[in-house]
Amino acid sequence: MKKKILLLAIIFTSVINAQQLDPLRAKQYILQQEWVDSIIDSMSIEEKIGQLFMVQAYSNKDAKHEKFISDLITKHHVGNLIFMKGTPEKQVALTNTYQSLTKKVPLLIGFDGEWGLDMRLKNTYRFPWNMTLGAIRDNKLIEKLGERIGEQCKRVGIHINFAPVVDINTNPDNPIIGNRSFGEKKENVAEKSVAFTKGMQSVGVLANAKHFPGHGDTATDSHLTLPSINFTLQRLDSTELYPFKRQFDAGVASVMTAHLSIPSLESNTNLPSSLSKNVVTDLLQDKLGFQGLVLTDGLNMKGAANYATAAEINLATFLAGNDILLIPQDIPNTVKAFKKALEKGELNEERINKSVRKILKAKYLVGLQKFDAIKTDSLLVDLNTAKDELLHRDLIKKSLTVLKNTRETLPIKKLELKNIAYVALGDDKGDDFVKMLQNYAKVDVVSAKHLDKLTKKLEEYNLVIVGFHKSNKNPWKSYKFSNQDLVWLQEISRNKRVILDVFANPYSLLQVKTFTNIDNIIISYQNSKLAQELSAQAIFGAFEISGRLPISIRNEFKAGNGMIISPLNRFEYTIPEAVNLSRDTLKYVDRYIDTILQQKMAPGGQVLIARHGKVIYHKTFGYQTDAKRRKVKKSDVYDLASLTKILSTLPAVMKLEEDRKLSLHSDLVDLLPTYKDSNKEHLNIKQILSHYARLKSWIPFYTRTIDSITGKVSKEYYRTKKSKQFPIKVAKDLYLNKDYKDSIYTRIKDSDLRERVGYKYSDLGYYILKEVVERKYKKRLDKVVEEEFYASLGLNRTSYLPLEKFNWKEVVPTEKDDYYREQLLRGYVHDMGAAMQGGVGGHAGLFANANDVAKIMQMYLQGGTYGGVKYFRPETVEKFNTRYYPQVRNRRGLGFDKPQINPREKPTCGCVSENSFGHSGFTGTYTWADPDTGILYVFLSNRVYPTMGNRKLVKSNIRTKIQKVIQDAILN
Known part of the structure; x- marks a missing residue:
């Protein structure tokens, strides 16, 4: 001893x-x-x-x-x-x-x-x-x-x-x-x-x-x-x-x-x-x-x-x-x-x-x-606070660890080139991971009972995210791969570029014999809901990844290994307190939504609120229709109506102007020679975008195609089946004569200009701008915006002609049309003029969910950049977000709506900055962004259901009342 x-x-x-x-x-x-x-x-x-x-x-x-x-x-x-x-x-x-x-x-x-x-x-x-x-x-x-x-x-x-x-x-x-x-x-x-x-x-x-x-x-x-x-x-x-x-x-x-x-x-x-x-x-x-x-x-x-x-x-x-x-x-x-x-x-x-x-x-x-009795009031509230979730989020975000990043796959870039699949391994669920991944891009869940079938299904994909999910119940639960998982992982990795995301103890990687073919590895450590959601966000570049491996995996990865992965400034999804918004104040948004449903202003909808690039409120409410068969989902797409102007036509015009392929001051005749000798030949893009071109507000083109006797569509112009002469699909089983397209543009060209100079909101300018864009790009507008913007932005829930991309159940109906198309409009644009253009209009025709609308608006807020891609220079965004005719009380910017000058107008709550911008849509849609506060707001509904006579939503100004709540929720 x-x-x-x-x-x-x-x-x-x-x-x-x-x-x-x-x-x-x-x-x-x-x-x-x-x-x-x-x-x-x-x-x-x-x-x-x-x-x-x-x-x-x-x-x-x-x-x-x-x-x-x-x-x-x-x-x-x-x-x-x-x-x-x-x-x-x-x-x-x-x-x-x-x-x-x-x-x-x-x-x-x-x-x-x-x-x-x-x-x-x-x-x-x-x-x-x-x-x-x-x-x-x-x-x-x-x-x-x-x-x-x-x-x-x-x-x-x-x-x-x-x-x-x-x-x-x-x-x-x-x-x-x-x-x-x-x-x-x-x-x-x-x-x-x-x-x-x-x-x-x-x-x-x-x-x-x-x-x-x-x-x-x-x-x-x-x-x-x-x-x-x-x-x-x-x-x-x-x-x-x-x-x-x-x-x-x-x-x-x-x-x-x-x-x-x-x-x-x-x-x-x-x-x-x-x-x-x-x-x-x-x-x-x-x-x-x-x-x-x-x-x-x-x-x-x-x-x-x-x-x-x-x-x-x-x-x-x-x-x-x-x-x-x-x-x-x-x-x-x-x-x-x-x-x-x-x-x-x-x-x-x-x-x-x-x-x-x-x-x-x-x-x-x-x-x-001495001992004072412990207070029992508000005990659970005190123990489960937003402060706890904020801390938890920070801990998870800072723990995520990248061990391999072959060819800088992480964060995922160039979404337009990616076809992404998700494969689940392990014995626990990864649903929250998948749902969050799908906020950023189209990610398909691929599964099969046999490896050969799985391999076959994966052939069409060029990137596979493999999530390894193990129980998060307690820290002693098994974290190991099954033998099948190990075989499948190696086989998938041998054939495809893979991102392996491990939602388990990193010691699980000791079972993996070789990492040669596994291109990218991220450790998320636990399979909690937050870990799944935040890891998905990190994969798409919502925030920096900086974790370090706390243990060693043989000689391949040493304790302390971990790459720093820079963010791409895509959306982060978090809670109000993360951006200094009051959760309690935002509860009034829910109350307004209750009012919408109770008073049947609309059967349902979506609301998204973001600040400083962080989505803090993303909810659905109600049903697709008053039949209450299908609850609204976040993935459901709505007819955006006039939001199309700033989400489709406007970015295309902005791109052309930035690339000097057109000038805001060019005469219309220089862009469209067909307008030579018309009363519109000297109008310019600046005037048109500012609704200062003296154009009529709209022309009801469809009325001339209605049979005056029957009150139904004329057989002269329509057929129930598609043909070479009748190729333009206006609605289900309804096709328009191809020659009528020229009639639309002729009527616009020949229409009178308003005698009074000043502001007048008009759809007609966007018919014209659509023609300009398509002439410059030599392709249809929907193809232009998809290729130039939507694909790389990750707008997988945005489309013209939605039934070509989405299941009909995912498309929220608009009106029960009893005056023109005689049917419930589901997947077909509500606006009649856009419908007569085959569903692709410059002023209407776009369908999307709130999340995708927000991405485009956030791109504008970020000075033309999103997801690491520069779409516009900041000065271009600023140029188009400027009023050029305020002296005649014209509140509009170039394409963008702006806060009211005339107190009688109510495009906003009257509580947003002069730098803010947005637009509203006839079907009950609205979006607004404010650079001064960083607030972004999207409201989607189908208030025109069952008919466009339902104007309760418009009369109540409830969309801008919600906007006021959001402004009031700002703490600093």
């Missing part, structure tokens, strides 16, 4: 022999000492012994259990409780009850909440496992996490949280630590755990460094047996003990001793380290100088419980140097054993007083000089 102690002294020469600061010392040390002295002097030996026990209490058990705990407190003076499973409400109620039973000193309440209260309590917040946190570069975030978990603990009356785990997980087969460790690098584990401790203790909750002297390199679970660690003293000192020493220097309040067999420290290999004086006293307290509380790991665990009887184990544990016995069994006989040891001289009261003093100091430190 003397030889071992001498050897220890030699080995630990680098360790300061005594910790400089007592971690249990309060700022008001003298008052603390006086209180401790007054309490201990008044205690009987039974009361002192009772202070040494921390028994387990449940908030999900019956009255019999509650009486059992109450009796331990009143009859055996138990001084500490550790709460286990239950609910926060019941735990708080029981804490208040149990505390009321104490006579001299309140109970110290412990808890095992490594990733937050969710580890034990229902309806509370779950933060990521330590392995996930180990990937984060910024330790300040870990400190914030420690602080927040501390606040939550304090809210339910917890004084000591048994966290952080400081074990260095150097054994991939460790069945009990694994995800609970910050990783395999001692420096990273030390830095993360110190940051966590600092954060939690800053709010008055004691931290606990566990499991001393290190449980990271074991292959068995100490809950079930006694693991053995066969390392030399030098190895233990340089590796396992390193983070503990850093914790001691940082002032951690307590340590938990592990149930391990460590021959190099304790010659009796059957004696758990938690019961070894060599470990607990000689090493931990004498050599390493730790002066804080020393607690055992749970004494109900087989690693300790198999050693002897409960009373014998408890006494031996205390004699080894532990201060608090965690989850001791058989309290009555343990008390007897302690008294008997006192009588025999095996134990003296001075030794008991030493631990009791430390326990009382800890109680003073956490404010237990």
